[in-house]
Amino acid sequence: MKYVKLGFLLFLLILQACSLNAQEWISAPDCDGMPIFRHTYRIAKPIQKAQIHTSALGVYTFSLNGKEMDDDQLKPGWTDYRKEIFYQEREIPTSSFRGDTLCIEAQVSRGWWAGGISRGIYGRDVKNAFICWIDLTYKDGTTERLATDSTWQCATDGPLLMGDIYDGETYDARRRPQRWLNVVPNTDPKGRLVPEMGPKVKIRNANLWRKPQLVTLYEGSRPTGTTYGQINVIRSLSHFAPILLKKGQTLLIDFGQNMVGWPKFNVQGEKDTELTFRFGEMLNYNGDEGRLDKGPAGSLWTYNLRTAKATLRYTLRGGGKSETYHPRHTFFGFRYAELTATSDVWVQRIVGQVVGSDIHEWGDFNCSNADINQLYSNIWWSQRGNFLSIPTDCPQRDERLGWTGDTQIFSTTALYNSNAKEFYRKWMRDMRNSQREDGAYCCTAPAANMWGYGGSAWGDAGIIVPWNVYVMTGDRQILVENYESMKRWMQHCADQKELGWEHIGAETDFGDWLAYKELEKRYVSYAYYAHTSQLMANIAHLLGKADTTYYTQLHADIIHEFQQRYITDGKINTGRDTQTAYLLALHFGLLADEQRPTAIQALRQNIENNGYRLSTGFVGTGILMETLTECGLTDLAYRLLLQRENPSWLYSIDQGATTVWERWDSYTLSSGFHKHEWNMNSFNHYSYGAVAGWFYSTILGIRPNPSLPGFAHIILSPQPGGDLTWAKGHTTTPYGKVSAQWKRLSDGRYKYTVNLPAQTTATLVHNGDSIALPQGTRRHTFILDL
Ligand code: BGC
Numbered sequence: 001m002k003y004v005k006l007g008f009l010l011f012l013l014i015l016q017a018c019s020l021n022a023q024e025w026i027s028a029p030d031c032d033g034m035p036i037f038r039h040t041y042r043i044a045k046p047i048q049k050a051q052i053h054t055s056a057l058g059v060y061t062f063s064l065n066g067k068e069m070d071d072d073q074l075k076p077g078w079t080d081y082r083k084e085i086f087y088q089e090r091e092i093p094t095s096s097f098r099g100d101t102l103c104i105e106a107q108v109s110r111g112w113w114a115g116g117i118s119r120g121i122y123g124r125d126v127k128n129a130f131i132c133w134i135d136l137t138y139k140d141g142t143t144e145r146l147a148t149d150s151t152w153q154c155a156t157d158g159p160l161l162m163g164d165i166y167d168g169e170t171y172d173a174r175r176r177p178q179r180w181l182n183v184v185p186n187t188d189p190k191g192r193l194v195p196e197m198g199p200k201v202k203i204r205n206a207n208l209w210r211k212p213q214l215v216t217l218y219e220g221s222r223p224t225g226t227t228y229g230q231i232n233v234i235r236s237l238s239h240f241a242p243i244l245l246k247k248g249q250t251l252l253i254d255f256g257q258n259m260v261g262w263p264k265f266n267v268q269g270e271k272d273t274e275l276t277f278r279f280g281e282m283l284n285y286n287g288d289e290g291r292l293d294k295g296p297a298g299s300l301w302t303y304n305l306r307t308a309k310a311t312l313r314y315t316l317r318g319g320g321k322s323e324t325y326h327p328r329h330t331f332f333g334f335r336y337a338e339l340t341a342t343s344d345v346w347v348q349r350i351v352g353q354v355v356g357s358d359i360h361e362w363g364d365f366n367c368s369n370a371d372i373n374q375l376y377s378n379i380w381w382s383q384r385g386n387f388l389s390i391p392t393d394c395p396q397r398d399e400r401l402g403w404t405g406d407t408q409i410f411s412t413t414a415l416y417n418s419n420a421k422e423f424y425r426k427w428m429r430d431m432r433n434s435q436r437e438d439g440a441y442c443c444t445a446p447a448a449n450m451w452g453y454g455g456s457a458w459g460d461a462g463i464i465v466p467w468n469v470y471v472m473t474g475d476r477q478i479l480v481e482n483y484e485s486m487k488r489w490m491q492h493c494a495d496q497k498e499l500g501w502e503h504i505g506a507e508t509d510f511g512d513w514l515a516y517k518e519l520e521k522r523y524v525s526y527a528y529y530a531h532t533s534q535l536m537a538n539i540a541h542l543l544g545k546a547d548t549t550y551y552t553q554l555h556a557d558i559i560h561e562f563q564q565r566y567i568t569d570g571k572i573n574t575g576r577d578t579q580t581a582y583l584l585a586l587h588f589g590l591l592a593d594e595q596r597p598t599a600i601q602a603l604r605q606n607i608e609n610n611g612y613r614l615s616t617g618f619v620g621t622g623i624l625m626e627t628l629t630e631c632g633l634t635d636l637a638y639r640l641l642l643q644r645e646n647p648s649w650l651y652s653i654d655q656g657a658t659t660v661w662e663r664w665d666s667y668t669l670s671s672g673f674h675k676h677e678w679n680m681n682s683f684n685h686y687s688y689g690a691v692a693g694w695f696y697s698t699i700l701g702i703r704p705n706p707s708l709p710g711f712a713h714i715i716l717s718p719q720p721g722g723d724l725t726w727a728k729g730h731t732t733t734p735y736g737k738v739s740a741q742w743k744r745l746s747d748g749r750y751k752y753t754v755n756l757p758a759q760t761t762a763t764l765v766h767n768g769d770s771i772a773l774p775q776g777t778r779r780h781t782f783i784l785d786l
Contacts, residue, residue, distance in 0.1 A: 023133040023147035025057065025186035026154070033156025034110075034163055034329075036177050037130040040103040041146050047094050049137040052104075055087035055193055057186065058128035059111030059163065061328050065098045066105075072200035073328065073355055077389040078112040078402075079426075080433035080446040081122055082189070086196035092134070102146075106130045109163025109329035112446075116307070117165045117400060119449035122188065129186035131193070153180040163329025166308035166398050168279075171325065173317040174271065191433075198426030201389050202358040203261070208384070210352040212240040213256030219249045221287075221296035228287035230297035242348045251339040251347060252283075252300065258335040258659040258684050260385035260395040261355035262312070264326035269345030271318025276341075278302060279310050279334035281396060281659075281683040282667065291672020300338040303673070304681045308398040310334075322348060331355050333385060333396030333684050335658065357387045360419040362737075365695045365729035369722070371653050372641070372695075378653070379689035382660040383414055386686050390427055390446065394662065394682035401444040402430060405510060406687045408461035408468075409622035413693035415472035416702075416731045424469050425478050431462050432485045439492030443509065454492060455509030456525035457619050462489045463532045467539065474710020474734055479539050487547070490536055493529050494554070498522075501565065503558040505529025512580045514663060515617030516647055519578040523566060524619055527584035530558040534589070538706075562590050570595050571602070579606050580620030587627040600631045612639045614647060618687045625694035629719065634698065638722035641691070649691060660689040699727050700740040701752070708761075710734045716773075717765040718742055720750055720786065735760045745783070753781045 028035040054062055055076045062069050069090070076086040096102075108128040112118055133147035155177035162170040215238075218231040234249065245251045253263075258281050267275065280300040284293040294303045302310070310332050314325055339347065365376050386392045390402040391410070407427065414420045427445060434447035440454035441462045453459070463486050466478040493506050505525035512519045537551035566572055566581075572591075574581050582603035585591050591599055607614070616624055628637040644650045647664030655667050662685035666674050674681050697703045701718025704711050711733035720727070720742055728741030736757030744750045756762055756778050764771045766784055773780055 023131050024149050025129045025131045025190070026148045026152050026183035027127040027129045027186040028154045028156050029181055029184050030156070034107065034158065034160045035128055035130070036105060036107050036155045036158045037148070037152055037183065038103065038105045038154070038180070039148070039152045040101055043097060043100045043102055043136070045142070046139040047097060047136060048139045050092040050094070051089065051135045052092050052132065053087050053089045053134070054106065054130075054132045055085055056106065056108045056111070056128065056130045057081065057085070057113040057126070057188065057190060058108040059165075059329050060106050060108045060130060062104065062106035064092060064096045065101070065103050067096060070328065072202055074111070074201045074331070074389065077196065077201060078430075078446055079191075080430050081113055081191055083191040083433040084194050084429070085191050087131070087193045088196055102134075104132060104134075106132070107158065107160055109160060110165070111163075111329070112165060115164045115166060116398065117448065121447060121449045122190070126188045127186055129188070150183065150185070152183045154183045155180050160329065163327075165330055165400065166310070167330070168309055168311040168313075168332070169327040169330045170313040171327075172315040173323060173325070174315060197429070198422045199357045199359050201356060204354040204356055204358065204384070208354040210255040210257050210259055210354075212253045212350060214238055214254035215240055215243065216252040216254075216298065217243065217245070217249055218252065218298070221299070224287060224297065226287035226293075226297070227289040228284065228293060228296040230287055231299050233298070240350065242346060244344060245339060245341050245347055246344045247342060249340070250299070252298070253337045253339070253350060255335055255337070255352040256658070257352075258333070258381060258385070259352055259354055260331055260333050260388065260684070261353045262327045262330070262332055263337055263350050264324070264353050265350040266322050266324045266348040267316065267345050268320075268322045268348060269316050269318065269341070270343050271316060273316040273318070273341055273343040273345050275314045275316070275339060275345065277312040277314075278338045279312075279332040279396075280305070280336050280338070281334060282673070283336060285672060288672070292675055293672065300336055301673075304397055304679060304683070306398045306679055308396065310396065316345070326353060331388065331395065333394065354384060355388065356384050357389060357423055359387060359423055361417065362419055362732035363417040363696065363730065365692065365700065365727070367699065367727035368725040369642070371650050372724075374653050375649050376692055376695060378657055378659050379413070379686065379692045380417065381658060382684050382686035382689050383410070383417060385659065385684050387414070387420070387423060390430065391423070394685050396684060397682060399450065401448050401450055402427065402446060403444050403458070404431070404441060404461035405443075405455070405458035405513065405618055406685070408457070408464040409618055409690050410686050411465050411468045412472065413690050415468060416693055416696040419732070421469055421473050421475060421478075424465055425481070428462070428466060428478060428482050432482065435462075435485055435488065438495070439488035439490075440506075441489055452507075452509065454507040456506035456521075456528045458510060459489060459506050460528045460532050462486055463535050467535045471704050471706045471709045474712055476542065479543060483539065483543060483545070486536065486539070490532065490551070493532070501561060503529060503554070503561045505558070510618075512578070512617035512619040515578070515580060515615060515620060516664070517576065517578050517615040518617075519576065519580045519620075520574050523574055523581060524584065526558065526562045526565070527588050527590060530555060530562060530590055531588040533558055559590055563592075567591075567595065571598055577602070577606055578620075579603060579614060579624070580616050582606065583616070583620050583623050583627045586631055587623045596631075600633065603631070604633060604636060607636050607640070611645070612636070613643055613645060614640050621688050622690045625691055626697065629694070629698050634719045634721055637694070637698070642722045649688065657683070659684040660686050662687075664688070696729065696731055699724070700729050702731055702738050702740055711738060711760060714738060714756060714760055714762040715765055716740070716754055716762055718752055718784075720744065733757060733760070749783050749785050751781065752784050753779065755779050
């Protein structure tokens with residue numbers, strides 16, 4: 001009897017499953033235009049609950065009964081679409097139902113799927129598509145699924161004429177879709193649909209938005225003896241007030257901050273007036289081509305965008321009403337916006353909205369040196385601008401890719417700054433999905449046909465990022481999720497050989513990228529291979545895997561070979577005296593104890609001989625300050641931090657930076673823009689901003705202990721220095737906020753105060769002494785010698 005009942009139940013379940021419509025990916029019958037998909041359902045019975053699931057191949061917005069459902073932006077976000085596509089899920093409030101109808105409308109644009117950014121990785125001429133299913137529970141207890149299928153309609157003659165990550169957006173407010181066609185199923189090869197994870201992309205909190213700081217109205221240019229002359233200024237205002245922009249004139253808005261997002265504006269003008277916004281990070285300085293200016297002095301400089309058009313066009317509906325708009329299918333990296341119009345138009349309001357992954361910003365730092373504070377702010381703005389669905393290298397030019405090297409270099413800093421754990425967990429999923437058969441991680445994740453696979457210090461991100469997340473949060477999950485993939489990467493490294501050399505590590509694509517003094521790339525791959533084998537030994541041990549012995553032995557073998565190859569008479573010998581060679585060897589433990597003092601001395605000497613300037617690129621700079629501190633060279637770290645000459649962090653501040661630049665000398669007041677054959681010159685690139693990790697760990701003295709991760713045990717070791725007279729700040733841990741501050745006293749000592757979360761233990765480490773802090777008291781004050 002029991003079995004009969006069970007069988008009947010099963011039959012009912014199957015019956016119900018069959019009555020559910022299987023959702024289909026739907027596309028427009030032709031590829032031209034940005035498709036709008038629509039369906040109106042008649043709802044026969046009162047609704048108890050309705051759950052909608054939506055996704056697109058491309059970027060989409062959608063509405064229900066005319067009400068926009070877009071509190072999160074640039075959906076579905078970027079993943080490796082060959083493997084996985086996120087869908088968004090939300091409850092439809094019953095108030096959204098209009099009587100007995102439910103109309104769903106979605107606008108899809110090229111996005112990361114069909115735009116230039118994918119570089120054809122998902123196929124040539126792939127089509128945009130939409131998918132949706134709604135699970136309804138009626139008040140009478142019955143359920144139904146409504147889903148995209150051949151009964152849906154689409155139109156490609158709506159107001160959105162173009163939406164593209166690189167190129168921008170074209171919107172014609174006069175247009176309403178007229179020609180509704182039947183959809184076709186989308187058969188492009190693609191990944192499976194999975195629920196989204198990680199922080200959503202949002203228009204960030206209004207307190208981050210930027211108002212215009214300088215508004216310049218100009219018309220044409222006049223000669224000044226330089227290549228392009230200078231703009232003819234009609235009016236210049238240090239704040240925004242409604243302004244009439246006439247045909248032939250240009251309105252240039254300086255938001256005072258290099259940022260990522262878009263402008264939101266209100267305008268009033270004649271129907272058919274077309275507005276064109278262009279965006280840039282810099283202005284032409286004096287119109288001299290020799291400085292790589294590309295237009296008259298004072299006008300917008302867009303040369304570093306390369307092929308990205310980054311343009312917003314809006315055609316007015318007119319009719320005497322004010323029109324409000326902001327893009328929804330692209331984002332811009334900009335400090336300046338330039339606006340022109342085909343007829344006179346009143347620009348009534350404009351604000352720069354910040355768009356990015358909505359991550360809780362939980363760190364702060366402040367000190368007595370205003371330039372360092374500016375640097376810290378610049379680092380923050382570069383993090384904000386480059387955390388948009390994935391960690392990007394830069395947000396403006398025709399890249400905006402998840403470059404793996406940049407990601408690992410900045411990850412600890414980001415975790416001090418913010419609650420980035422889920423963001424990195426999601427990105428590691430992209431890493432796994434983009435991993436090649438032979439275990440090589442792609443140099444960008446998600447993979448995008450931009451570069452290859454396997455570069456050392458770049459691919460190694462697959463191990464370093466999860467490790468950093470673990471150390472900073474104490475959460476092993478990211479290690480568990482990635483362990484098999486990490487092993488495959490290690491095997492890929494193990495498979496690389498050179499004549500006579502067994503343990504060379506990954507490919508030598510990038511070396512110490514953009515260094516002032518380059519280091520042999522092979523040296524970098526050895527160093528990283530040694531480092532990751534050590535991390536793998538730790539991780540295997542933590543997860544109770546039998547591989548611990550293998551990785552421990554591998555680590556010893558790599559170091560042995562490194563020593564044979566690069567150590568002569570106890571000294572590092574690469575043929576060139578580079579800072580990064582010492583830093584890697586010291587930080588990654590590649591030297592025998594007795595070899596360290598010589599290397600430390602040589603590093604000191606190198607920095608001194610170099611006029612207390614660094615000469616490191618991405619790889620060296622990422623570990624520079626921590627290594628100096630580990631080696632007892634914190635005095636040098638402060639000298640580098642406070643250095644104003646090129647190359648240094650403050651050099652860019654002196655040239656007017658409001659974000660971190662790709663190069664130490666991306667722009668110099670004296671000679672203009674950096675000249676590089678690939679025109680690779682971003683003004684919003686966070687890698688060198690990794691220095692902020694040291695602000696927390698060394699200036700404030702808040703360090704995690706990898707053996708008791710996630711700040712379960714906090715190592716407090718502040719090292720005041722330079723001309724700083726005070727510093728204060730905090731980060732947040734799984735246990736709560738940790739704050740620290742110090743102030744120099746008149747007798748040369750300093751007063752250090754910390755607030756620690758309950759349930760943590762801490763040890764103060766100072767001048768070789770360790771003091772375990774009494775449990776119970778959570779606020780501690782010390783008077784310390786320098
Ligand atoms: C990116 C970098 C990246 C590099 C690798 C560049 O084009 O902008 O930040 O790491 O390529 O070579």
